[in-house]
Amino acid sequence: MRALLDRLGWRGWVLPVTLLALAEAAMRINPVESDALARPTDVLNAMAQAIANGSVLSLSAQTLAAALAGLALGGGLGLAAGIWFGLSRAAADAASLSIELLRPVPSVALIPLSMLVFGFGFRMEIAVIAFTCFWPMLLLSQAAVRNVEPRLLEVARVLGFAWWERVLKLVLPAALPRIFVAFRLCVGIALVVAVTTEIAANPQGLGYALMNAQQSLRPDLMFAMLLWIGLLGWGLGAGLLWLQRTWFRHSLAQQP
Amino acid sequence: MKTRAIVSSVSVSVSLLALWALIAQLEWISPIFLPGPSATWQSLSEGLRHGELLHLTFGTVERMAYGWALASLIGIALGALIGISPLLRTWLQPTLELIRPLPASAIVPVAIAFIGLSPAMVLVVIAFGAVWPVLLATTHGFANIEPRLHEVGRVLRLSPLAFIVKVGLPNAMPDALAGMRLSLTVSLILAIVGEMLASQEGLGLAILQAARSFRSADLFAGVVLLGAIGFVSNSLLGMAERRALAWKQI
């Protein structure tokens, strides 16, 4: 029993569980009518209801759809550009100034622009997410390709591979582990930007539900949404990390 | 950088600028959505010289800077304490890991609920969101002090505080500074979001209003300024980082 608890890392749970228990007790003993506080049990209740009536799931689907579409668009372009710039020094140099000038624009600054062009809805959100995911994907996949053993590339040239064969058979497989790490990072970014866009402007998805709950003075639902968003982010991250450890166990000695 | 590289990168940027001007001139995209570079420049210079833009820029920068500074102080202090104590790490790590994937902007509604729509709310949101990169990086830096240095500290009989200040902090500096750079990016983003939601005077609110009024040139001008803020603040921090870590170059 002790061993099982140790493996689950019971010590780490003591603090949050104790705090929640205290909050619950305090709010039961001293009932408070508040727009900001909610009893932990009420929060769990609200979450259970939201799951049961399907709202949380459809909201999550909206947010995730936008995130993944934006990731596919921005990340895909970033990956292509990253591979290109990784293989061609000349191309990387030529693009460097433009990248340095465009990259520092904060993603959220594009929300009003996207709103102006697309109005509200999926396209607007996807555009912002795509812009945000483009840069890390570009830089990290460029680094991943640069990191491919130059000896391998020489061998490919000597064997007479065409450039696309080189990319497909050598460069991509060799750079894949690090590209996957970049992908993991970008999934996290895509989710955060999706939620942020929904909080700031776009009336759909989990972020919007969160704001809505606050504005409707339903703190229990608000915290439930917050908890759900956190769990979603954590779950995605953990799942991808597991995938990484399984697929790339040998290629990546230690990765965060 | 080689001359050829400089020339090629500059020519690419100039070409992109020319392309932008061309598209705007030919109105392949409506000027409601895409103002040309000259319209943007006009809005920018007018706004800076006669209008509010300078004032608004300072507002956003101030907000970002205060929130970032607060987050850095708290992050480093807490990071040092947690990083150096395996005991604290065991008890606190999971809680930290749970909060980490939470989008910082998700705190905004909660902060509004507790504090209301006010400058204080924005500051709290920025600080809360920006503290995590610094905290986690500093914790990592302190947790990974070379064990030999721990021994040296014990044999020299350095007090725990002296050890943290003389050995732990310099050792964690590279990590902490990297975390602070990330925090700066987060601070700017949250400052903008905060302004938009709490209607606080600043560039964030300004571009939102410009979008609502279909003033695309003003919108672009604001975005350019925000990009500039991001660029300059990052460069400054990068320079400070290089000075502080000069010993690593060798």
Place this chain on the structure above:
Amino acid sequence: MHALPRTQHLQVVTPAQTDAPLIVFDQVALDFGAVRVINRLSFSMRRGEFVCVIGPSGCGKTTLLRLLTGLVKPSAGEVRRHGAPITGPARDVAIVFQDYAKALLPWRSVAGNVSLALEAAHVAKSERADRIRHLLAKVGLAQHADKYPGQLSGGMQQRLQIARCLAQEPALLLMDEPFGALDAMTRQTLQDEMLQLVQESGTTVLFITHDLEEAIYLGDTVLALRAAPGEGSSLAQTFEVTLPRPRDQLSTREEPEFLRLRRAAFDHVKDTH
């Protein structure tokens, strides 16, 4: 009644004190989990003695040093200094590690690294600069005071570590294979510098090495430990080195006594493997 002149630092020492050993290992045993790494280890060290410890890996040589710093406590028996058991690090016990790069602060200059020991001992700021200069001169790093460890060669980094240890004005100097990672020429230079430094200050030294000749060259006594002592003692054999001082790299190593000890040590090592 004349007062003693102030320049004379007379320490009135009783005969008992001069003969009493500084360090005593009394039936010391040390366990790592279920494994008894050191068993029934007994020996003593006189003040000013240079004791070398040799032995195969796993015999606990390195842990021996840590027992003397008080950072590790024996599982059985006692380690005594001045007759009292060692409870923790003492201000005048210094330890030189083999992996010098890891024991130095890369962000502080050479002078800054030496300063660390002075700061830890709460030496007044005004005094530090002089002491640092003096110490760096002693180890031959005076011109490199403003360089960073990353800019120094291996031998110089080790000298820097030694300088920092000397800043503690140690009565007991512990050295853990300090020259193991250096090339032969640097090693010989540092060996002689070491001998000169401890001769001047009369420091007691415990020196771990895997190099048999180094142990004989440097030491007054060589302790040979054995691994996996079982029920027996970890101390397999003690060699008394009666070679004359000061030692010389060429002539001492040609002395018949040196060669005899060398043969004895090698035979011992062969037998215990």
